[in-house]
Amino acid sequence: xxxxWTEGGFGLYIxxxxxxxxxxxxxxxxxxxRQIDQAAWTRAYLAEIDRVAGELPGRVLNSIYFGGGxxxxxxxxxxxxxxxxxRGRWTFANDIEITLEANPGSVEAGRFAGYRDAGVxxxxxxxxxxxxxDLRRLGRIHTVAEARAAYDVAxxxxxxxxxxxxxxxxxxxxxxxxxELTEGLAxxxxxxxxxxxxxxxxTAFGDRYKRGKLKGLPADELAADxxxxxxxxxxxxxxxxxxxxxxxxxxxxxxxxxxxxxYGDYAGIGPGAHGRVTIREQRFATETQLSPTDWLQAxxxxxxxxxxxxxxxxxxxxxxxxxxxxxxxxxxLRRYAALAGDPLSAEAIAELESLGMIAxxxxxxxxxRQGRTVLNAxxxxxxxx
Amino acid sequence: MTDLSHIRNFSIVAHIDHGKxxxxxxxxxxxxxxxxxxxxxxxxxxxxxERERGITIKANTVxxxxxxxxxxxxxxxxxxxxxxxxxxxxxxxxxxxxEGSLLVVDSTQGVEAQTLANVxxxxxxxxxxxxxxxxxxxxxxxxxxxxxxIEDVIGIDATDxxxxxxxxxxxxxxxxxxxxxxxPPPKGDRGAPLKAxxxxxxxxxxxxxxVLVRIMDGVLKxxxxxxxxxxxxxxxxxxxxxxxxxxxxxxxxxxxEIGFITxxxxxxxxxxxxxxxxxxxxxxxxxxxxxxxAQPVVFCGLFPVDSAEFEDLRxxxxxxxxxxxxxxxxxxxxxxxxxxxxxxxxxLLHLEVIRDRIEREYDIELITTAPSVIYHIYMKDGSMxxxxxxxxxxxxxxxxxxxxxxxxxxxxxxxxxxxxxxxLCQDRRGIQLDLTYAGNRAMVxxxxxxxxxxxxxxxxxxxxxxxxxxxxxxxxxxxxDNLVKMQILVNExxxxxxxxxxxxxxxxxxxxxxxxxxKELIPRHMFKIPIQAAIGGKVIARETLSALRxxxxxxxxxxxxxxxxxxxxxxxxxxxxxxxxxxxxIPQEAFISALKMDT
Numbered sequence: 001x002x003x004x005w006t007e008g009g010f011g012l013y014i015x016x017x018x019x020x021x022x023x024x025x026x027x028x029x030x031x032x033x034r035q036i037d038q039a040a041w042t043r044a045y046l047a048e049i050d051r052v053a054g055e056l057p058g059r060v061l062n063s064i065y066f067g068g069g070x071x072x073x074x075x076x077x078x079x080x081x082x083x084x085x086x087r088g089r090w091t092f093a094n095d096i097e098i099t100l101e102a103n104p105g106s107v108e109a110g111r112f113a114g115y116r117d118a119g120v121x122x123x124x125x126x127x128x129x130x131x132x133x134d135l136r137r138l139g140r141i142h143t144v145a146e147a148r149a150a151y152d153v154a155x156x157x158x159x160x161x162x163x164x165x166x167x168x169x170x171x172x173x174x175x176x177x178x179x180e181l182t183e184g185l186a187x188x189x190x191x192x193x194x195x196x197x198x199x200x201x202x203t204a205f206g207d208r209y210k211r212g213k214l215k216g217l218p219a220d221e222l223a224a225d226x227x228x229x230x231x232x233x234x235x236x237x238x239x240x241x242x243x244x245x246x247x248x249x250x251x252x253x254x255x256x257x258x259x260x261x262x263y264g265d266y267a268g269i270g271p272g273a274h275g276r277v278t279i280r281e282q283r284f285a286t287e288t289q290l291s292p293t294d295w296l297q298a299x300x301x302x303x304x305x306x307x308x309x310x311x312x313x314x315x316x317x318x319x320x321x322x323x324x325x326x327x328x329x330x331x332x333l334r335r336y337a338a339l340a341g342d343p344l345s346a347e348a349i350a351e352l353e354s355l356g357m358i359a360x361x362x363x364x365x366x367x368x369r370q371g372r373t374v375l376n377a378x379x380x381x382x383x384x385x
Numbered sequence: 386m387t388d389l390s391h392i393r394n395f396s397i398v399a400h401i402d403h404g405k406x407x408x409x410x411x412x413x414x415x416x417x418x419x420x421x422x423x424x425x426x427x428x429x430x431x432x433x434x435e436r437e438r439g440i441t442i443k444a445n446t447v448x449x450x451x452x453x454x455x456x457x458x459x460x461x462x463x464x465x466x467x468x469x470x471x472x473x474x475x476x477x478x479x480x481x482x483x484e485g486s487l488l489v490v491d492s493t494q495g496v497e498a499q500t501l502a503n504v505x506x507x508x509x510x511x512x513x514x515x516x517x518x519x520x521x522x523x524x525x526x527x528x529x530x531x532x533x534x535i536e537d538v539i540g541i542d543a544t545d546x547x548x549x550x551x552x553x554x555x556x557x558x559x560x561x562x563x564x565x566x567x568x569p570p571p572k573g574d575r576g577a578p579l580k581a582x583x584x585x586x587x588x589x590x591x592x593x594x595x596v597l598v599r600i601m602d603g604v605l606k607x608x609x610x611x612x613x614x615x616x617x618x619x620x621x622x623x624x625x626x627x628x629x630x631x632x633x634x635x636x637x638x639x640x641x642e643i644g645f646i647t648x649x650x651x652x653x654x655x656x657x658x659x660x661x662x663x664x665x666x667x668x669x670x671x672x673x674x675x676x677x678x679a680q681p682v683v684f685c686g687l688f689p690v691d692s693a694e695f696e697d698l699r700x701x702x703x704x705x706x707x708x709x710x711x712x713x714x715x716x717x718x719x720x721x722x723x724x725x726x727x728x729x730x731x732x733l734l735h736l737e738v739i740r741d742r743i744e745r746e747y748d749i750e751l752i753t754t755a756p757s758v759i760y761h762i763y764m765k766d767g768s769m770x771x772x773x774x775x776x777x778x779x780x781x782x783x784x785x786x787x788x789x790x791x792x793x794x795x796x797x798x799x800x801x802x803x804x805x806x807x808x809l810c811q812d813r814r815g816i817q818l819d820l821t822y823a824g825n826r827a828m829v830x831x832x833x834x835x836x837x838x839x840x841x842x843x844x845x846x847x848x849x850x851x852x853x854x855x856x857x858x859x860x861x862x863x864x865x866d867n868l869v870k871m872q873i874l875v876n877e878x879x880x881x882x883x884x885x886x887x888x889x890x891x892x893x894x895x896x897x898x899x900x901x902x903x904k905e906l907i908p909r910h911m912f913k914i915p916i917q918a919a920i921g922g923k924v925i926a927r928e929t930l931s932a933l934r935x936x937x938x939x940x941x942x943x944x945x946x947x948x949x950x951x952x953x954x955x956x957x958x959x960x961x962x963x964x965x966x967x968x969x970x971i972p973q974e975a976f977i978s979a980l981k982m983d984t
Binding site for chain 1: 936
């Protein structure tokens with residue numbers, strides 16, 4: 001029998017930890033540095049690719065994803081070296097997707113051609129909002145005009161361009177969002193990520209929120225209405241949701257992110273990158289050194305990995321369920337049962353189905369639109385049995 | 386054995402925090418009963434809970450040897466009585482075992498309601514009372530005012546009240562002298578048949594049941610065969626001794642003496658506080674008056690939070706019951722809470738102490754259901770039964786009338802809070818019996834239904850008076866009133882553990898408050914949940930908890946899997962603490978919080 005990860009494919013995630021500025025809502029592993037030694041970083045990435053490939057030989061690589069941080073601060077040569085090294089160690093799938101997250105600034109736009117020449121075939125741009133006041137409030141350093149210009153450049157350089165918007169922002173009304181999203185949809189190519197603003201502890205917004213200083217955030221009811229509106233507008237434009245916050249023209253979904261949600265294997269390289277890798281039939285959760293300097297030093301000593309935890313069958317099943325129910329295609333019930341050792345509770349499924357939260361044909365289990373909006377509760381119910 | 390004329394037996398009457406335990410410590414230390422290096426605070430309070438809360442639950446005793454200024458050697462026996470109203474009967478027995486009391490009043494505070502109740506017990510026991518004004522080292526001390534208050538409120542002469550600081554030791558010698566010169570020696574006949582009072586008893590893991598006794602007549606020796614007069618049970622005394630305060634064996638205890646015996650008694654239940662102990666062979670003719678078996682007055686359900694811990698809870702309750710005859714229990718099944726126990730207590734403090742001990746000593750998390758009193762249900766067929774649990778309420782059409790227990794509550798409060806206190810009592814269906822002033826403090830006496838008091842009355846009283854009120858009560862009897870059982874329905878199904886008995890006129894208000902509270906306490910579910918209060922089939926209050934509309938993580942990619950899984954696992958553990966009722970999860974705190982009233 002094929003190993004479980006093959007159901008989801010295999011991807012490589014490269015984490016670039018640097019940003020030009022730190023955004024107040026962001027809880028990703030990102031740092032602001034004055035000087036970055038691109039050559040040192042290139043050497044470290046290549047060393048890690050060698051190490052990881054040594055443990056995962058003979059694989060077909062479905063995707064590479066440069067995330068961050070702000071990977072559009074990487075020199076195109078650095079990106080090219082990483083892609084070449086990966087090509088040297090694994091077989092690239094014919095339809096390999098190579099994505100790079102980009103800031104929509106003019107400087108970045110100048111590097112787009114270089115990224116394309118390096119092998120990048122998809123960019124995901126953090127536009128976040130389509131009005132300048134909100135961009136400033138979100139701590140973004142670009143303006144709407146700059147973003148539009150950068151986006152237009154990207155469209156000419158890459159086949160596939162996606163961008164992110166953040167909604168349910170402070171003092172945002174349903175009408176505001178309708179207008180903004182309509183504008184966004186007019187710009188959109190074949191993929192959009194639309195995130196509700198989440199206040200994460202440990203971020204600047206999180207601190208402000210704790211002190212009661214972050215006012216005007218929409219209540220649950222309004223946030224839910226915004227979500228519903230988002231679904232309607234996107235469907236009408238031919239960009240239905242294929243995941244909680246991701247919309248695409250059918251067939252244009254992010255292959256890389258689908259690996260996560262389909263619970264495939266992914267190697268995580270770079271500071272604070274997580275991985276799920278199957279080595280000799282055992283699946284591990286891997287983590288690397290969080291701080292950029294620590295990571296560079298660790299790589300120099302032989303490995304950037306800081307933690308490798310074997311995952312039990314039930315743990316994998318839990319992860320498969322919580323990732324898999326994010327996407328509209330849902331999960332394969334037999335695959336879940338094989339990992340968990342036990343099938344999901346028929347009673348819980350029946351109850352959730354009667355509430356209109358999930359749909360099942362006996363083979364697959366998928367969330368309904370309503371179920372996706374309360375996915376945490378759906379998961380809790382399924383896992384409680 | 387000590388001659389009667391050289392024995393003094395006494396207790397200390399004081400309000401919590403007025404320094405009873407510190408004074409006792411000081412007397413023990415001053416007479417050299419315990420060496421300085423062995424001193425620890427509150428020597429006599431042996432349980433953690435007693436020490437932490439500064440309250441006394443079991444009677445404790447210590448024998449103090451004292452060389453008085455008259456050159457004579459005296460034996461002083463101090464019985465430290467429980468200070469709380471829940472233990473009023475135990476207090477009354479301890480009082481009968483001694484001849485005098487020190488009335489300790491904090492000279493910065495004045496007389497409190499609890500002091501009053503206990504001092505009346507002392508007066509009733511014909512005690513000689515020596516007033517002691519404590520905490521004179523504090524700047525706020527006002528001895529003249531407090532002495533005057535003692536005379537006004539209690540009606541005893543306080544001109545010669547001894548002024549002490551138990552903290553610094555000032556005045557302690559004077560207290561010892563007053564005990565010797567002002568308190569009467571005990572009476573008793575060494576030649577008469579044995580007559581001893583069972584003052585208290587407890588379980589000791591090494592010795593088994595230890596019985597605290599006061600000898601009235603006769604002599605008790607090791608090896609004697611004794612009879613408990615209330616039950617007729619006989620035992621052989623295998624150990625006899627006194628407390629200094631650690632146990633010390635003696636050959637015999639004679640009239641007027643206080644000490645302990647062990648007699649291979651298996652359970653504390655087999656010993657009844659207030660019982661008379663005599664010799665099997667040559668018994669005394671009459672038992673001591675005033676014996677009463679323990680009667681629980683407040684009932685509630687105790688359920689384990691984790692239903693897998695039911696057997697552990699059973700073990701814990703059985704063990705505690707071995708050591709506490711006043712605590713009753715029987716198994717209870719609740720549709721909402723699963724298996725647990727319906728337990729009876731002497732009062733709310735007793736309930737809290739038992740609950741704390743189960744949680745602390747046995748490490749079992751508990752759900753406590755709303756405390757209830759015993760209702761007398763008179764049926765149309767002329768029969769009557771005691772209702773301990775609203776869930777057992779019979780069909781109302783078969784009921785003739787329901788009677789509920791009433792209390793006489795005494796509240797002392799600074800006059801600026803009097804209005805709030807009167808309103809609180811009024812809201813709780815109280816009938817004012819008396820209102821008097823002593824200085825700037827008012828004393829109000831109310832006739833109140835016990836049911837309105839058992840739950841959160843004391844908390845409310847403390848909150849409306851910023852902690853300045855003191856409160857005490859005694860049961861007065863039963864009276865019929867328009868009482869009904871109110872049910873709470875969550876998602877159309879009655880939740881038995883939330884059923885309460887209420888007065889019909891207050892049902893709407895209570896019902897409304899409860900459903901509103903529950904709406905806040907129950908988390909939103911994937912469907913909307915009606916929450917209703919109903920009497921019989923009639924809904925009197927209703928709220929709807931709207932369905933959860935949004936609960937999803939916006940971003941979840943490869944790097945989030947681990948964190949998200951751990952979050953889910955935490956959620957799963959949290960769900961264990963909820964009780965599933967039909968399709969609805971109700972958090973455990975809802976079972977108590979729903980009943981708290983804001984007025």
